[in-house]
Amino acid sequence: MISIEQLTKVYGHGAHATVVLDRLDFRVDAGEIFAVVGPSGAGKSTLAQCVNLLERPTSGSVLVNGENLSRLGERQLRAARRRIGTIFQSDGLYSRRTAAQNVALPLEYLGVTSAEAKRRVAELLDRVGLSDRAGHYPHQLSGGQRQRVGIARALALRPQVLLSDEATSGLDPESTASIVSLLKELRDDLDLSILFITHEMDTVLQVADAVARLDHGHIVESGRIVDLLRDPASALGRALRPARPHAAPQHGETHWFLSYTSAAVPADWVLRLASELDAPVSVLGASIETVAGQTVGHASIGVRAVDPVRLVAAARQLGLDARPVPDRPDAAVPAISVDAAVPTAESSPALERVA
Incomplete structure (x- = not known):
């Protein structure tokens, strides 16, 4: 479970201060996919960076299973970040490493033995349907396949939360549907909390259980997908x-x-x-x-x-x-x-x- 409480991010000081996120509150339960949508400049990228603590929030809290990660020191935070796997918009793969070697990166940094890392990588590539592509380099894979490698890498350290930051952006409809299906399968199998940040409303309908709309740093509307679609007064429901x-x-x-x-x-x-x-x-x-x-x-x-x-x-x-x-x-x-x-x-x- 991930809980965002009064999350605020301000850049600059005094008269030059810019409030990018303003007291955000939402929660993603275990086994739930929660989408955040919004126009360019709404604060979605900053939210992603604050959730995985690549950016420290100015105030407020990011809690994973009740532990406040935003209050941890750097050493503790490095360990705590393992609980949050991140899937990026660009797959972020190293071009000179094979699919298997890219998936193994977090395990290498953690000092996992070669034999254990090899076993874990094989398990992950099988889970995302790429066992037969283990020795392929990124340029030999399709966009959807590269994103699957990125998902496998995000799962390497057995996180409790997955953060998907525009993971389907730029993919063709078939690849998008494939990634959506995989995320839902992983949610069900691993009881993950998935925060799905996107600007693609069609994808939200396919993947999410609940959604919030972010605009100018504020959550202006949120709710369960079905409830929003059945509410004639809901602007977010109409947009979906x-x-x-x-x-x-x-x-x-x-x-x-x-x-x-x-x-x-x-x-x-x-x-x-x-x-x-x-x-x-x-x-x-x-x-x-x-x-x-x-x-x-x-x-x-x-x-x-x-x-x-x-x-x-x-x-x-x-x-x-x-x-x-x-x-x-x-x-x-x-x-x-x-x-x-x-x-x-x-x-x-x-x-x-x-x-």
Whole structure:
């Protein structure tokens, strides 16, 4: 487990001081992958350097399994850093060393015997699927393979925490999916805490259990991935939703955006909604997928001559949030309040018929 408490990093002094990280708080439990996202300049790289103590925080704490690493002296800190394995954006491999020799580096520095190091390296390369590439040099490996070597090296000293600093940046989609799958496998097998720092929202959806958005040194929003995706008011949830093209509504139809807000959205919600409204519902586009074992999604629909309040209420009964899509991108979205009781299956014959 890794816990970040009131972590602050300031460069410079007095009038020239720049606050890069401002009192960050978050926790990554054992067996959890926690992503941190944010634009360039948000402080992500500084966060990574403070977590592995390559940069000393100005104040605040970095705790691994309850021990405050930020209070340790240099000698103690060198030993404590072994608990945090780091995977870098650039693989950081030595070009004149083979894959096996690169993985062996931390073991050599620690003074592990040659026989033990050889056994451990073979075990690690097998774990990341590169046993047959042990004698290859970095230039003989693909980008994804080089990153796998970097992961094996990060695991060499049996860390309790993995820090992934833009580890999939620049990789092609197939290599990214491969690295994501490997990290999830390692998380499950070794019960690791993984802090995954990235700017790639699609990758966050694939790999993370929870996510925080960092902006100008502050965490502006955080939560479990599924909860954020089901919260219509969440800016981070909207940013995580994959963009999908949709068709334009037909003449006479109003355009609506529906998002899943519940785990209980029925698979036949289109039929149920059309039955309750007594009007055809056109699906203009949709993205429905499984994240962390739960169904999440959103859809664009077109509907003719329907009372907006009635549509919002019917959608809510199905576990959906419904919002009108304005004709122009810059137009304001009208507020629709549903003050009356939302219909239930007992009070709505149409909902009862399709239940």
